[in-house]
Amino acid sequence: MSSHSARFSARWSGLVWLITVVVLAVVLAAEAILLTQAIRGSAEDTSGRVLYFLLMLVPLGIFGKTASLAPRYYTVGPEGVTVRRFGSDVLIERTQIREIRRIDSPEIGFVWRVFGSGGFFGWFGWFRSRSLGRFTAYATNRRDLILITKTDGSKLILSPYPRDAFLKSAPSIVP
Secondary structure, eight states: OOSOOEEEEOOOOHHHHHHHHHHHHHHHHHHHHHHHHHHHSOTTOHHHHHHHHHHHHHHHHHHHHHHHHSEEEEEEETTEEEEEESSOOEEEEGGGEEEEEEOOHHHHOSEEEEEEEESSSSEEEEEEETTTEEEEEEESOSSSOEEEEETTSOEEEEOOBSHHHHHHHGGGTOO
């Protein structure tokens, strides 16, 4: 088995771009309003000013945490499949992988988001659908979907690009 890793991008779809830009615009507008209120506050009301500045940190913290969990790219190597993120990476060990195959959005069906991001920087977190049951997603578009079924029965959905090249490199890690 080769000791190098193949890298695949986590290409954003137009919908992810749209949702991310709209959410960021709303957050920045709210931040501007909070900053204006903090600056306009009276000099004697320091507690009010501090409160506005603290309120500004909440959306920034949420933004930072969400960005740290978003997939940046994927790698396939001798250790398995890795979802690379700004925060901690997610390794799906080769010994835990039962199957890797392509899956399309219609096969997944209607999806309920249990906990995670539903388009802001991508779709990642815990989801549920009637056809798949519970699954974890680390996807940034709905076209290049891969389903990984682990030996314990849990499912993960990724969106590596190019998907066919990913599938060609994946058999080398499936035991």
